[in-house]
Amino acid sequence: MLKCRAAWRRLAPLARASSTLCRQNAKRAVLRNERRPDLNCSQMSTAPSGGGRENTLYVVLVGAACLGGGVYAYRTVLGDKQRYQERISEIASRTRRVEPEQQKVQTQTEPAAATEATKEAISDPPLRIDTPNQPVAPTEEIEPLSNTPEASEPSPAPVLESEVAPVAVDESISEVSVQLQDVPVVESEHSAAVVQETAVEPTPVVPVLPEHAPYLLIGGGTASFAAARSIRARDPRARVLIITDEQDLPYMRPPLSKELWFSDDPAVTETLRFKQWNGKERSIYFQPPSFYVDPVELTKVENGGVAVMTGKKVVHMDVRGNKVRLCDGSEITYDKCLIATGGIPRNMQVIERAGEEVTKRTTLFRKIDDFKSLEKISRTVKSITIIGGGFLGSELACALGRKSADVGLEVMQMFPEKGNMGKVLPEYLSNWTTEKVRREGVQVLTEALVKNVNFKEGKVEIKLKDGRVVKTDHIVAAVGLEPNVDLATSGGLEVDSDFGGYRVNAELQARSNIWVAGDAACFYDIKLGRRRVEHHDHAVVSGRLAGENMTGASKPYWHQSMFWSDLGPDVGYEAIGIVDSSLPTVGVFAKATAKDTPKAATEQSGTGIRSESETEAVAGKMSPTLSTPIPPVAKDDYGKGVIFYLRDNVVVGIILWNVFNRMPIARKIIKDGEQHADLNEVAKLFNIHED
Amino acid sequence: MSYCRQEGKDRIIFVTKEDHEAPSNAELVADDPDDPYEDHGLILPNGDINWNCPCLGGMASGPCGQQFKEAFSCFHYSKEEVKGADCVENFRGMQECMQKYPELYPQEEEAESPPTDSDPAPPSTSEDQLPPDSPSAS
Numbered sequence: 001m002l003k004c005r006a007a008w009r010r011l012a013p014l015a016r017a018s019s020t021l022c023r024q025n026a027k028r029a030v031l032r033n034e035r036r037p038d039l040n041c042s043q044m045s046t047a048p049s050g051g052g053r054e055n056t057l058y059v060v061l062v063g064a065a066c067l068g069g070g071v072y073a074y075r076t077v078l079g080d081k082q083r084y085q086e087r088i089s090e091i092a093s094r095t096r097r098v099e100p101e102q103q104k105v106q107t108q109t110e111p112a113a114a115t116e117a118t119k120e121a122i123s124d125p126p127l128r129i130d131t132p133n134q135p136v137a138p139t140e141e142i143e144p145l146s147n148t149p150e151a152s153e154p155s156p157a158p159v160l161e162s163e164v165a166p167v168a169v170d171e172s173i174s175e176v177s178v179q180l181q182d183v184p185v186v187e188s189e190h191s192a193a194v195v196q197e198t199a200v201e202p203t204p205v206v207p208v209l210p211e212h213a214p215y216l217l218i219g220g221g222t223a224s225f226a227a228a229r230s231i232r233a234r235d236p237r238a239r240v241l242i243i244t245d246e247q248d249l250p251y252m253r254p255p256l257s258k259e260l261w262f263s264d265d266p267a268v269t270e271t272l273r274f275k276q277w278n279g280k281e282r283s284i285y286f287q288p289p290s291f292y293v294d295p296v297e298l299t300k301v302e303n304g305g306v307a308v309m310t311g312k313k314v315v316h317m318d319v320r321g322n323k324v325r326l327c328d329g330s331e332i333t334y335d336k337c338l339i340a341t342g343g344i345p346r347n348m349q350v351i352e353r354a355g356e357e358v359t360k361r362t363t364l365f366r367k368i369d370d371f372k373s374l375e376k377i378s379r380t381v382k383s384i385t386i387i388g389g390g391f392l393g394s395e396l397a398c399a400l401g402r403k404s405a406d407v408g409l410e411v412m413q414m415f416p417e418k419g420n421m422g423k424v425l426p427e428y429l430s431n432w433t434t435e436k437v438r439r440e441g442v443q444v445l446t447e448a449l450v451k452n453v454n455f456k457e458g459k460v461e462i463k464l465k466d467g468r469v470v471k472t473d474h475i476v477a478a479v480g481l482e483p484n485v486d487l488a489t490s491g492g493l494e495v496d497s498d499f500g501g502y503r504v505n506a507e508l509q510a511r512s513n514i515w516v517a518g519d520a521a522c523f524y525d526i527k528l529g530r531r532r533v534e535h536h537d538h539a540v541v542s543g544r545l546a547g548e549n550m551t552g553a554s555k556p557y558w559h560q561s562m563f564w565s566d567l568g569p570d571v572g573y574e575a576i577g578i579v580d581s582s583l584p585t586v587g588v589f590a591k592a593t594a595k596d597t598p599k600a601a602t603e604q605s606g607t608g609i610r611s612e613s614e615t616e617a618v619a620g621k622m623s624p625t626l627s628t629p630i631p632p633v634a635k636d637d638y639g640k641g642v643i644f645y646l647r648d649n650v651v652v653g654i655i656l657w658n659v660f661n662r663m664p665i666a667r668k669i670i671k672d673g674e675q676h677a678d679l680n681e682v683a684k685l686f687n688i689h690e691d
Numbered sequence: 692m693s694y695c696r697q698e699g700k701d702r703i704i705f706v707t708k709e710d711h712e713a714p715s716n717a718e719l720v721a722d723d724p725d726d727p728y729e730d731h732g733l734i735l736p737n738g739d740i741n742w743n744c745p746c747l748g749g750m751a752s753g754p755c756g757q758q759f760k761e762a763f764s765c766f767h768y769s770k771e772e773v774k775g776a777d778c779v780e781n782f783r784g785m786q787e788c789m790q791k792y793p794e795l796y797p798q799e800e801e802a803e804s805p806p807t808d809s810d811p812a813p814p815s816t817s818e819d820q821l822p823p824d825s826p827s828a829s
Contacts, residue, residue, distance in 0.1 A: 232752035233742040236760065288794045291753055303757040426701040548743065558728040584700040591707055636705070672720040680693075680704055684715035689708040 209309065209330065210298050213241035215550060216324065216334035218314050218487070220244025222252060222536060223340040223518030223543035225286050228306045230547025237304040238551075241295060243326070245313035248368055249292065251284045254536050256371045257392055258566060260284070261399035269372045284368075317491035319511055336550040339493075339502060339510070340518045340543065343481040343534070348387065350453050351477060357455035362475045365392060374476065379407060381473035385462065387450065388478030389415030389422055391565055394437060396476060398567050401441035411441060412470060414448035414462075420567070424575075425643075426585045429657070432638050433571060440568045445470070481534055483520045496522035499532040506556035508546045515550060517542040525557050527673055528578055528652055535563035560667050574663055577653035577670045579645055588683035589641030589657070642666075642683050649675045651682070662686050740767055753795055755788035 215231050217224045220242050228240045242250070251272070259274035268274070272284045293305030316325040323333040345364035352359065363374050378384060378400060386397050397413040404411045417423060419430030420437050438444050449465040453475070462470040483501040487493065493510050494503040501522035504510045508523055516523075518539040522532040533542075538561035548555055562576040638657065645653035650673055654666040665685050676682050693706040722729075725736060733744045742751040742760060750759045762785045765778035775782075789796035 229749060229752045230743050232756060233747075236757060287749060287753070290792050290794045291749070293754070303754070305754060306752070426698075428698055428701065428703065544743065555728055559730045584702075586702045586704070588704045588706060590711075591705060636703075668719060668722075674718070674720065676717055678717075680706065680710075681715045681717040683704075683706070684711050684713075685717060685719075687711070688706075689711060 209295055210241060210307075210332065211330075212333045213239060213298070214335045215240040215338075216332060216336070217242045217338045217340060218324065219338075219340035219342055219518070219520075220246060220248075220250050220308060220310070221340060221342050221518060222250070222286075222539035223342075223521075223546070224338065225250035226540045226543030227338050227340065227515075227517060227547035227550070230544045231551055232304070232306060234548060234551040234553075237302075239298050239301075239304040240306045241298060241332070242306065242308045243312050243314055243324075243332075244308065244310055245327075246367065247310050248285075249289060249308055249310070250286050251368065252286065252536065253366075255284050256368065257365070257395040257399060260371060261375075261402070269375050272368065314487065315490075317487045317493075319491050319493075319514065322513065335513065337514050338543075338546050338550065339487060339514065339516045339520060340539075340546075341484040341486070342519045343483040345477070346480040346482050348450065348453075348477055348479055350450050351475065354453040355455065358453050358460055358475070361455070361460050361473065362477055364477055365396065366481075377474050378403060378409060382408070383410040383412070383472040384474045384476060385412040385414065385460075385470060385472040386476045386478060387414055387462075388476075388480075389413065389417050389420050389446075390424070390478065390480075391421070391563075393476075393478035394420045394433075394567055395565060396478060397442045397444075398437060398440045401437070402568075404441045410443070410472075412443045412445065412472065413437070414445040414450070414464070414470065416447060416449050418446050420444065421565075423581055424579050425655070426581055426587065428636075429587070429638055429643070430581070433567060436568055436571045439570075481519060483522075483532070485520065496530070496532070498522075499530070501532045507549050507554055508542060508557065509549065515546040517546040523557055527560070527671065531578070533561065535561060537561040537563055560670055562663055562667070571658070572660075573655050573657045574660065574666075575653065575655040576663065576666050577645065577651075578647070579653040579655060583645045583647055583653070585643050585645050586679045587638075587641055587643040587657075588680055588688070589636075589638050590688045591637075591639070641688055642686050644679050644682070651676065651679075656686070659686060659688050740764060749795075754792055755785060755796070758785040758788045761785070 215228075215235075215238060217227055217240060221244075224242055224244075228242060231238050231240050244250075255274045259276075260268055260272065263274055265271065265273070273281050274284065275281050291306070293301050293307045295307040295309050298305065298307040313327045314324045315327050317337075318324070321333070322335070322337075323331050324337070325331050345366045347362075347364055351362050363370055363377070365371070365374060374396075384400055386393050386400070393413060393415065397411060400409065400411045403409060413420075415422070417430070418427065419425075419434040421433055422430045424430075425433060434444055434446065445464075445468065447466075448468065451463045451465045453463070454461045459471045459473065460475060462472065462475070464470070485493075485495050485500070485502055488495045488502065491511075491514070493514070493516075495501070496503040499522045501520045502510050502516040504516045504521050504523045506524040506526055508515045508517055508521060510516050519532075519534045521542060522530065523542070524530050541559055541561040542557065545555060545557060545559075560576055562574055564572070564574040566572040640658035642659060643655040643657060644651045645655075651669055654669065656662055656666060669682060669685075693704060693710045695705075696703045731741050731744075733741055733746055735741050740763065750756065753759075758781070762778060762781035765781045766775040769775050769777055771777050
């Protein structure tokens with residue numbers, strides 16, 4: 001059939017050509033014949049002699065054309081057939097060549113002779129069996145696989161057994177290669193004395209990292225740790241593997257911009273310990289190293305545990321195969337996977353374009369290393385400028401401002417908004433806060449848009465759009481976080497275009513067996529709609545929830561997370577829900593007394609644990625440098641109160657301003673989602689005049 | 692005397708103590724105790740122990756988590772007159788395990804102080820304190 005078609009295709013143009021040729025010839029002949037009678041009517045019908053000569057020529061021509069065409073067609077078809085045969089045989093030989101190579105690479109043992117039972121070219125590597133009395137001779141079948149004891153690798157074992165009688169040759173090849181991959185891992189873990197084939201150099205027992213993790217957590221931050229803890233609590237003997245590209249074990253971030261700066265200990269950059277609200281010291285690491293299991297031991301340890309692989313980045317995710325690939329090429333399969341990759345601090349284009357002299361004097365603050373380097377810099381330079389007026393920028397500004405008096409450091413903060421936390425607090429409160437930050441020793445430049453940055457005469461020069469020029473030694477850029485969605489393409493995961501981050505449902509699930517938590521998760525909040533939250537408590541709450549859902553619960557995001565910030569000893573607040581300054585707000589403030597400050601709150605109430613009942617205790621209060629009590633001011637003093645953020649007359653966010661230990665009430669109000677006629681009545685629930 | 696001010700879309704109310712003396716007439720929706728979505732305290736509505744309760748800190752998830760769970764479960768379901776009197780073996784096993792990790796379970800603390808108040812604590816996400824601190828639910 002094909003041959004006919006192929007042949008016809010070759011012949012067609014030729015046939016067409018020859019037929020047109022024929023037709024043309026015929027036409028010409030006819031025309032000539034016709035014309036001749038016209039021109040020379042005296043001649044009778046066909047001039048036999050002339051016509052005969054022409055006829056023969058015509059016949060010869062056509063005959064030759066047909067013959068030529070036929071010969072050409074025959075040769076082409078024959079050639080095609082030959083080429084086709086060659087192709088098929090080449091492909092066949094290629095598959096045969098690839099299989100043995102694959103096996104060689106994966107198992108790294110000498111390929112033994114292949115067999116008739118399987119394909120002729122398959123090599124069947126002898127397996128290193130740990131019990132010394134097991135024969136290690138290369139065998140024909142895949143029998144050795146079924147002999148290997150599989151104490152700690154239960155999942156490959158059943159598959160291996162079933163492979164003893166391979167039916168489909170191709171399938172068995174691929175499965176064998178996979179299993180053989182696992183088995184050497186097991187062997188080398190187990191046996192000290194490994195029986196080797198002669199051709200392979202005897203390898204010492206090298207601890208091999210796990211190839212399979214029932215629970216795989218990508219990212220080693222707060223959300224990941226919270227999930228690990230949740231999984232371990234719910235699934236007894238769970239084996240959890242955390243992979244992080246940082247060198248540090250999981251740690252909490254808030255103290256890096258708050259408590260650690262207030263510590264008296266000169267060695268704080270080494271110990272990374274801080275004082276909590278209750279005076280007790282603790283490390284920023286969630287748990288000391290002894291809490292974790294060595295990754296190499298993870299599959300063996302009796303009661304399971306949490307293992308952390310540091311310094312490894314996951315670069316590729318294969319969702320269908322339930323596996324990930326690391327930067328070093330190794331692959332790890334999983335049953336359930338959590339992506340908690342957090343994000344990377346954003347940089348400003350003007351800084352990136354400004355050249356190396358500027359970029360090496362710029363800090364993007366997020367990790368422990370950034371804290372260490374900034375702390376060192378703050379002791380050596382004369383001037384630091386913080387670009388950004390949000391949480392991180394303002395906290396760092398206050399922390400550095402505190403130090404400024406001691407070390408003679410000039411601290412400046414600049415941002416495009418009208419006041420600190422301009423995107424969070426209503427304008428009047430933002431202005432008030434800015435004044436407080438100025439009192440901490442910070443020079444605040446509001447409505448400052450950076451036009452360009454240069455390095456001139458040993459100083460970093462920042463030119464603003466309105467003409468102001470700032471000369472400084474070092475820049476800290478706190479202009480937002482870019483969620484890390486590197487695995488979206490390879491994993492086929494959806495990325496949200498509005499908020500960034502991986503798009504997940506209300507149960508934090510992206511796809512089957514894949515959950516996302518923390519800064520990188522754009523999730524659906526049943527009460528407040530789709531959002532992405534970059535706060536510590538949210539990482540804890542979402543991590544815990546993801547861990548619960550990975551172990552079989554199907555709970556949506558329900559427990560509303562909160563956040564808090566302290567800006568010096570006078571200003572501290574806790575907040576919950578959607579706190580966006582573009583929403584209409586209603587603020588209910590008490591006429592303040594000197595007793596109402598975070599400092600006073602913690603000193604007074606031994607029981608009232610600020611942010612302890614809400615989230616983990618992080619807030620550490622030190623004795624303030626200001627010893628004078630706050631004098632009553634003539635203008636409005638927003639000492640303490642409650643601010644409600646409304647959307648369609650429903651309270652979607654609440655800030656507790658210098659009012660502590662009331663978060664459960666705030667949480668309840670948001671959960672209810674009711675339209676309240678008089679928010680003053682709702683404010684009464686908070687008892688703001690009490691401590 | 693309280694007064695009110697409007698700044699654009701933001702409303703500001705200053706109130707004195709007297710203004711807030713009268714009890715609030717704001718209505719709150721009654722909580723459903725059987726709500727499956729809610730976080731529960733230490734004890735779940737069906738009587739089981741909530742191992743994921745933040746109040747337990749890292750006790751149930753650490754290296755000695757299994758022993759802790761066994762000991763505490765035994766204590767919880769114990770019907771002896773002196774509650775937990777039949778669980779000495781479990782507690783001993785837990786202590787032995789904890790002694791292997793002095794960094795995680797400092798020995799000067801009571802190694803196995805299970806929370807005595809079993810009423811559901813308010814849902815809290817207090818996370819990750821060093822284990823000895825945690826059992827004392829706030």
